[in-house]
Amino acid sequence: MAALPNLGETLWGFTVTQLGTIHMLGAKTVEFFHEGSGARLLYIQNDDQELGFNIIYRTPQKDETDTNHVLEHLILSSCQKYPSRDIFFDMDSKSYSTFMNGLTDNTHTSYPLCTQSQEQLIRLMDVFLSCMESPEFLREKNFFLREGIRFELDSPKGPLTLQGTVLSEDWGHLTDIQENADSFTAKALYPHMEASNLLGRAHLHYRQLSYDRVREAFYRNYRYSNCLVVLYGAMDFSRILEFLHKEHLSFTKQKANPRAELPYKYKKPQTGFRTLIQESPAYKGTPVEQAAIIDYAIDLSNSSQEELIYWDLFAVLLDHDASPWHKYARNQGINNIMEAYLDLALPLPALKFRLRNGEASQMEEFKASIGKGLKEIKACGVSNRLYQATLKENRLTNALTREAAHLGYSISEEIGRYWSVTGKTDYFQLYEYAFNKFSSDRSQSIIKMLAAKALEPQTSALVATLPSPGLAEQLENERKRYLAETFASLSEHKRTRLVEETRSFRQWNARDWGCMNFLIEPESLPLPPPPAAFAKTEAGSITCYTAPAPVTGVGSYQLCFNLSPISQGDLAYLSLYQLLLTELKTLRYTVEQQKTLEQEYLHECTFDEFYPEPEAGLYSYPQMSVSWYGLTEDFSQGLNFLLEVMGGSDYSDIPTIIQVLEKYLPDYDLSRTDNASALAFSLAEGYIRRESRFRNQLNSQEIFYFLKNILKRMKNDPDFGRSVSEKLRELSRSILCGSPLIFMAAASEEVLAAIQTQAISRLGQLKAAPRRSFLPYSFPPQRQRMAVCVEAASQETRMLGDFRKNSQFKGRYLPFLLACADKYLKPSIRYQGGAYDSGADFYIPAGYFSLWSSADPDVKSTLNIFSKAGAAIASLPLTQRELDGYILNAYAQALLPAKALGSRMRFMLRDLAGIDTKSINLMIEDIRHARLEDQQEAARMIQAILEKGPVVTVGNERSILKHRSCFDEIVDYRQDFRSI
The missing domain is CATH 3.30.830.10 (Metalloenzyme, LuxS/M16 peptidase-like)
Known part of the structure; x- marks a missing residue:
């Protein structure tokens, strides 16, 4: 890789202002300042071949019309140098890019792209920057009418309709109760302040959204002295800087001192504690029981950036099932999904505690459980095992950073958010410093201090968000009334003119014109690489796949269990079996111990079902896979723990099984889905793939009603509860004792042989169950x-x-x-x-x-x-x-x-x-x-x-x-x- 410049050195108008290192990325960093334009640029240099670019602007939400979001769409629609109907989609559909987007947040707007070609990167950067400098929407209002909002009228007799891309997107979130809860919490924390304005609310404020607002936002925010450029990966950075200076930044002269550009300052929040109960739009027939969200939020706007990193780490501890907070909540009879996290999506940072699938009547006891947990932590900290497991999980997460896709995007987004509120770019250096300090705090003085602060917040709020069936229809009717009233207020002349404007817009919108001046030559594309080397060996009934990888200290693992010994009629119990993992005590571990060990040994552990197609040959049978990451030094302990949990749960504990079902059942209801796209995809895939039909059968809406029925019957019939217990024990034995078994591992070559030996030794101890014969699985035909x-x-x-x-x-x-x-x-x-x-x-x-x-x-x-x-x-x-x-x-x-x-x-x-x-x-x-x-x-x-x-x-x-x-x-x- 090219040598980096020294501090104070100037290259193509860019002066080096800071040098750094990001260890988790294997990267060196250089921060530049371009005095002529006022732009700041951060280059993150490592050996990643997927290159990244991001330009980020500070764009505070001045209101809730979603103006910044509309502007984000308009910026990449067209420009003078690259005229097009939509240059973003020209680039997205006709370039060698692996990731491209425009993203609006509550404090900033960013325009990231990734590609495996430097030539493609430069050409796309030219389009992006040309759009930032001279977007066509400033001269052609039709772009706003398409992307933002417009009236349409086909006939002077009506009806009048309201259209627009962003309006449609926001309206699609009308019944998103979590998004609405975030908004209500912001309103309670920061009443009548700009800090309460969140993006994505145009469906509630469409009357105020206008072309003039969008133009004003552009002139207020889109200048180089208000931006950060981030470059990432193994690139010829000198060539990139030359391109930026010669083609763009040298033509920009700032009127004011560019160093005076500071982050947007919000007003200081009003002190005090506020309570709020609000209704979230829902359609008629929507269930209201166990459907509320309760938030307790603490304003952290007075915290330093280093302290916010500690708050983030503290929230991870609080969020754990073994934390004092969760213990007190369980003791108070709170049996809901709860989470604690540092909310940086709000304009001002907040520590948030959230209870899902609840009732408004739980508000006070929820807040009380938080107080009790914080008091214990203030006095005693948390258990050392939980503290160390959390630190190990964070170290593992850091070590696996390079496994994520499109790092040039995700890393720059994190830095961009930090820069938008601080004016600095050293987020990851600060994070690594703070994490090391947190890790070495053996007395837990930091979290004790944070708990004390959280117990006496200056500004906090307790908010319940309840689904309100019929409110969605009410808002839809309100929109219809608004359109009817607007139509009635139009004179005949204005109606005729609007009909003509509608026709004119549609003619413009139907035109097909674009630009391709950013293309590279297909002949320059690389050939697909050959598959990475791996070994496949047989050890009795165990098939082992192992692949050496250029990593140190971490590994990726997967086990595939044969489900053939389970009758198709009993497959529905597999969902209950998976749900109960780590929720019931075993002979060796309590539930709290299991939660801690899972965090320590089974990173990102996921269970999945698949049924390979006939092409798999001997492996074409129904399987359940378990995949996880872990430190290679912990592999043996992790595997032993996994098998203990899978085979040793106490299924006679019927009261706990009932509690677990009550807690998690609402999450199995696909009618509440917040990802309808994934549901449509999986159902369509099920028509053409047996594997998908199998997976869909085990994760369908029928499973929700199956579990709902089991819960009801277990509550009312002890004999039925005992039969369920026996069914689960039988299922557990069938899974663990079924053969063949498949094991996969990718890790450093130095440890791979030892990992395989340990896996064969431990898995070989599983006793094979007597073979039972069932008819092959059949699946009901799905309609086309x-x-x-x-x-x-x-x-x-x-x-x-x-x-x-x-x-x-x-x-x-x-x-x-x-x-x-x-x-x-x-x-x-x-x-x-x-x-x-x-x-x-x-x-x-x-x-x-x-x-x-x-x-x-x-x-x-x-x-x-x-x-x-x-x-x-x-x-x-x-x-x-x-x-x-x-x-x-x-x-x-x-x-x-x-x-x-x-x-x-x-x-x-x-x-x-x-x-x-x-x-x-x-x-x-x-x-x-x-x-x-x-x-x-x-x-x-x-x-x-x-x-x-x-x-x-x-x-x-x-x-x-x-x-x-x-x-x-x-x-x-x-x-x-x-x-x-």
């Missing part, structure tokens, strides 16, 4: 066109196309799919249909592609557009240069950045599933060969595949039932899982 009604204001739709067994399908067809998304789906569904977004993506290892729409107010028109997507490809006006752009994008989607542990685990899992990485690489390589002469065959192939594929819509009942003829089946998840 399905809709699910949930608690939502809009729709999420997914259509899948399966090409796994289609030997005629080629990688070169995928760029045409992305062209269809960019030139057909997005214009029809987003620009003209009012959805937040729409597009297409693909998954070569899984063998399918997907069409999708998000926060979509429509149903029928979207389905109609999807159904014709393949045919639309045939008539797309395409040049080879445009196709080159889609080749770049397809290649970026297909060729994921390599991660030391994650990539190796991925290759081993492919081998287990019978997926040939060489075939995948051949399809990826073929993407580069797409030519215009392939267009008609791609259209025919994709259309034929889509006609056989599934489509699933998840969303609002009224919208779905209005178009019920579009579906083969409609299921209401809110009403005892009934078909409509």
